[in-house]
Amino acid sequence: MARVAKKEKAGDFIKFLGTAGARFVMIKQLRASGGLWVSYKGTNVIIDPGPGSIVRCAASKPKLDPSKLDGIILTHRHLDHSGDINVMIEAMTEGGFKKRGAVFCPEDSTGEDTVILKHAESFPEKIEILKANKSYKLGEFEFETSMRHIHPAETYGIRFNMGKTSVSLLTDTKYFKELADFYKTDVLIITVVFFEPRPGIDHLCLDDAEQIIRLTKPKKAILTHFGMTMLSAKPHIQAEKLSKKLGIEVLAAYDGMTLNF
Ligand SMILES: [Zn+2]
Numbered sequence: 111m112a113r114v115a116k117k118e119k120a121g122d123f124i125k126f127l128g129t130a131g132a133r134f135v136m137i138k139q140l141r142a143s144g145g146l147w148v149s150y151k152g153t154n155v156i157i158d159p160g161p162g163s164i165v166r167c168a169a170s171k172p173k174l175d176p177s178k179l180d181g182i183i184l185t186h187r188h189l190d191h192s193g194d195i196n197v198m199i200e201a202m203t204e205g206g207f208k209k210r211g212a213v214f215c216p217e218d219s220t221g222e223d224t225v226i227l228k229h230a231e232s233f234p235e236k237i238e239i240l241k242a243n244k245s246y247k248l249g250e251f252e253f254e255t256s257m258r259h260i261h262p263a264e265t266y267g268i269r270f271n272m273g274k275t276s277v278s279l280l281t282d283t284k285y286f287k288e289l290a291d292f293y294k295t296d297v298l299i300i301t302v303v304f305f306e307p308r309p310g311i312d313h314l315c316l317d318d319a320e321q322i323i324r325l326t327k328p329k330k331a332i333l334t335h336f337g338m339t340m341l342s343a344k345p346h347i348q349a350e351k352l353s354k355k356l357g358i359e360v361l362a363a364y365d366g367m368t369l370n371f
C-alpha cells in the first residue's frame with residue numbers, strides 16, 4: 111500500500127532539465143541543456159536530452175532516475191537536443207544489459223551519420239523513426255508529431271495529453287504560419303532563440319513566438335530554449351510583457367521548473 115501511495119503522490123509532471131537554446135548558451139551552460147522529463151501515469155520519457163542531461167537528472171530535487179526511463183524522444187539531431195542520447199540509452203537499459211525502452215527520432219538521427227552509437231543501437235527494445243503527422247505510443251504516453259519544421263535537420267515538434275490538458279512542444283524552426291494549425295493546445299511550450307528577428311537563421315524570435323501565441327491562444331504559453339540575446343533581454347520580463355499584451359498567461363521557463371498536472 112505504501113508503494114501505491116508514493117506513486118500517486120509523484121503525480122504527472124513535466125520538468126525542464128534545461129532551457130538553453132542554440133550553441134552559445136549551451137556551450138557556456140548559462141542555462142542547462144538537459145531537455146524535458148515527462149512523467150505520465152508511471153511512464154517516464156525524456157525529450158531532447160542535450161549535454162548534461164544525466165547530470166541534471168542526478169542534481170534534480172527530487173532526483174530523477176534515468177534507469178526508470180521508458181523512452182527517449184529526439185525532436186532532431188542537433189547537439190543541444192541529443193548530446194546525452196547515448197548515456198540516456200545506457201541508463202534506460204541498465205548499461206545495455208537489459209533490453210528495454212524505446213527511442214523515437216527522425217530518420218537523419220540514425221543511419222550513416224547517426225547520433226546513436228552503433229553499439230548502443232541494439233540496447234533499446236526499439237528505435238522508431240519519426241515521420242510528420244503520425245501518432246506514437248509508449249506505455250501510457252501517446253504523442254503526435256507535427257508537420258516537418260523548417261530547420262537544417264529533420265525536425266518535428268510534438269503534441270500530447272496530460273490527462274485532460276493538451277500540451278505541445280514547438281521545437282526549433284523558422285516561422286511559418288501553418289505552425290499554428292498543429293500547436294493549438296492548452297499548454298504551449300515554445301522555443302524562442304532570438305530576441306530580435308535574424309533573417310536567414312531557422313529559429314524563432316520573440317515576435318514569431320508572439321504571433322504563434324496570438325494564433326494558437328493557449329491557456330498557458332511557456333517560452334524556453336533561450337539564446338544569448340533572449341537571456342540579455344531577461345526572458346521573465348519579456349514573458350510578462352507578452353502576457354499583458356495578449357491577455358494570455360505567458361511564462362519564461364527556468365532550469366528545474368516543474369509543471370504538475
Ligand atoms: Zn535547439
Ligand SMILES: [Zn+2]
Pocket residue numbers: 186188261282
Ligand atoms: Zn536545432
